[in-house]
Amino acid sequence: MTKNAPARPTVGPSPKQLAAIKTVLFVLALLPFARIVWLTVQQVPVDPVEFVTHGTGDWALYLLCATLTITPLRRFTGWNWLIRLRRMLGLYAFFYALMHFLTFLWADHRFDFGAMWKDVLKRPFITVGFICFVLLLPLAATSTNAMIKRLGRRWAQLHRLIYVIAPLAILHYWWMKAGKHNFEQPIVWGTVVAVLLGLRVYWSWSRKRSPATSRPVP
């Protein structure tokens, strides 16, 4: 696959089209949050705390997977312009993770940081979820153009943290669902993450074998 990697296409959407695509994506990624807020305000969910907690957590994971899909999609299709969408998806993943964390802090602990901290230390699935959230912070903070420029090569190194965050997010989900012995969804999303990360491992391995065709994998 590496040997026959598609050539960089010279054509892609025009700046105007790209702006339109970004706008559509921005709205689409916001819709789940709008739905969660709307239904909660309308008092539709019987247990609103559970509804918001699960909804924000689910979408943080979905968008994390979407972010990780950009690179494989680029390589398979040759549509390099897709990279222009990745930052938004990543920031949305962070946004949903932040809402997930705030729900936990607010609804479970009424902003009592001491009680929250005790919970984080006591319960492994919360510990892991909290680590995911903390690891996302520097990634979100360094997502501006200025920071990318300033960090140079180290920016790419730092953002490889996502390869740690994604499996930890699955572990968090897995251990949470283990409480009710219900692994159907963690298996589905664990497989998605395993495939997405497995592709990187494969590429890195085949690049080492044939350094001539090497190309940077962001």
Next chain:
Amino acid sequence: MLFKRNPNGLDLPFPSEITPREVYEGRRKFIAQVAATAAVGSSLWELANREAFAQAAPAAKLAAARNAGLSTTEKQTPFEDATHYNNFYEFGTDKSDPAQNAHTLHTRPWTVRIEGEVKKPLTLDIDQLTKLAPLEERIYRLRCVEGWSMVIPWVGYSLANLIKQVEPNGNAKYVEFTTLADKRQMPGVGSRVLEWPYVEGLRMDEAMHPLTLLTVGMYGQVLPNQNGAPVRIIVPWKYGFKSAKSIVRIRFVKDQPRTAWNGIAPEEYGFYSNVNPNVDHPRWSQASERRIGEGGFFAPKRKTLMFNGYDQVASLYSGMDLKKYF
């Protein structure tokens, strides 16, 4: 066959496990309807239809005098919430699944076998069972192990009334309740989340306690399918999963039964599972609870009470280390 795999060694299906002809035919009709719907291509219509199916027959009223002495005066959970937020894994693992799927459960005819270490085993149909003792309304708190709670007016009578009829012998130390497990009526049976059939159990003194309610109704009407129709147990001082639903067999046994959640995750769900704010679930605190229907997202949580506030059962456990026997 389903009954061959019954871990309790039953070699015959329960009469209530045999799908009656009209259910079969009803299901065919339903499948045809869904197929027609798919052809039209309107999934919305299908959903609406399923909802209509679930709520088609108006529930029969059940007259019962309130037992004020054993009832709480707390605000009752809205009927809509109590019937649309259920853990009943036989119909799916989402709490909205039972309300959507339980319409396929056929609650008549229905028989319950009462057997085991008793002098007079009995097989009762649901009408005989309902008439065995005068029905009472009891408004109980319900505390789910997941950290939420409701207040529900149940209709039934103390299980002790039934137990006295069958005259347990000296070997009867525990009572085991078995829920129907019929894949044809219960789409969730067969999922790997639990072992089927769902089994729950109580110690004899717990089962004999007047609070333990053999339940056939709620909110003044017969039990909706998703709430464990046509007959279930309510043990208000224990986490909700201890209260078996849609019971087809009550068996008196010598040894502590292997119960559904305790069997599959003994570290997380004890056999006793008394509501206890001092013993956390490994994954969350049990010190407080969210009362469903009370103030929504911003409502502060309530403190969970020992034995869910039913202090009169404390004597059953005197001398027991409730941290060990959680």
